[in-house]
Amino acid sequence: MNQNATARERLRLGVNVDHVATLRQARGTRYPDVVAAAHAAIAAGADSITVHLREDRRHIQDADVDALTEIDAIAVNLEMALTEEMLAIAVARRPRDACLVPERREELTTEGGLDVASQREAVGAGIARLHAVDIRAALFIDPDDAQIHAAAAAGASHIELHTGAYADAQTEEEGDEQLARIASAARYAASLGMEVHAGHGLNVDNVGAIAAIDEIVELNIGHALIADALFVGIEQAVRDMRAAMDAGRG
Ligand SMILES: CC(=O)[C@@H](O)[C@H](O)COP(=O)(O)O
Numbered sequence: 204m205n206q207n208a209t210a211r212e213r214l215r216l217g218v219n220v221d222h223v224a225t226l227r228q229a230r231g232t233r234y235p236d237v238v239a240a241a242h243a244a245i246a247a248g249a250d251s252i253t254v255h256l257r258e259d260r261r262h263i264q265d266a267d268v269d270a271l272t273e274i275d276a277i278a279v280n281l282e283m284a285l286t287e288e289m290l291a292i293a294v295a296r297r298p299r300d301a302c303l304v305p306e307r308r309e310e311l312t313t314e315g316g317l318d319v320a321s322q323r324e325a326v327g328a329g330i331a332r333l334h335a336v337d338i339r340a341a342l343f344i345d346p347d348d349a350q351i352h353a354a355a356a357a358g359a360s361h362i363e364l365h366t367g368a369y370a371d372a373q374t375e376e377e378g379d380e381q382l383a384r385i386a387s388a389a390r391y392a393a394s395l396g397m398e399v400h401a402g403h404g405l406n407v408d409n410v411g412a413i414a415a416i417d418e419i420v421e422l423n424i425g426h427a428l429i430a431d432a433l434f435v436g437i438e439q440a441v442r443d444m445r446a447a448m449d450a451g452r453g
């Protein structure tokens with residue numbers, strides 16, 4: 204087994220195909236095909252496919268979730284708000300993973316992590332609904348000890364740390380500070396027995412430092428990877444991201 208294969212086993216890549224759907228929804232066409240994009244990403248070495256079924260359906264549609272969850276060869280991670288509607292869809296469609304995320308209609312993208320601390324009971328009940336049908340449930344949270352503690356108390360076995368503040372840092376100092384927050388949060392979450400994922404705003408240039416954090420075992424990456432795919436194709440964009448992750452992991 205070569206060094207790259209070893210690194211791949213340690214750090215998994217989930218490719219988020221939301222923004223393939225964004226392009227399709229911009230014109231209401233049938234193309235580009237989200238399922239074909241998912242197959243191409245998996246063929247190029249992605250471990251799973253992430254889709255965020257937003258309540259406003261601005262990109263991914265219910266039919267995309269239906270089609271992807273029909274395909275045995277594709278492990279689907281469904282990002283969803285903690286609502287009755289979304290829980291019912293998850294329970295009906297049974298993705299392998301679900302990740303509870305916060306949503307605000309007017310936001311351009313997911314601006315922060317789920318506030319688990321203020322709604323521990325509701326989050327715990329949502330996790331229990333997902334676990335009852337064997338869906339692995341994760342919480343998308345900020346790298347904040349109080350939220351991590353609340354996630355563990357709510358019964359989460361998996362968390363995904365929001366890397367947006369790191370990705371958006373305007374100075375090297377700010378980037379280092381955010382990176383240290385993520386590393387410390389990952390250590391704390393792992394010490395509480397949770398599996399740690401990370402994502403949001405990651406690209407080939409900034410992913411290496413996140414990949415170097417041992418406790419993080421999965422990254423979910425979409426917007427920048429799909430943007431790169433416009434120039435090099437999805438397969439090459441996935442391979443480039445894997446190479447950047449593996450280089451960072453060392
Ligand atoms: C929760 C998350 O980080 C991703 O789903 C990301 O939000 C992609 O979708 P949007 O660009 O619609 O936020």
Ligand SMILES: NCC(=O)COP(=O)(O)O
Pocket residue numbers: 219253363401402403404405423424425426427
């Ligand atoms: N959960 C993060 C994700 O799925 C992808 O986020 P982004 O790379 O599109 O910002």
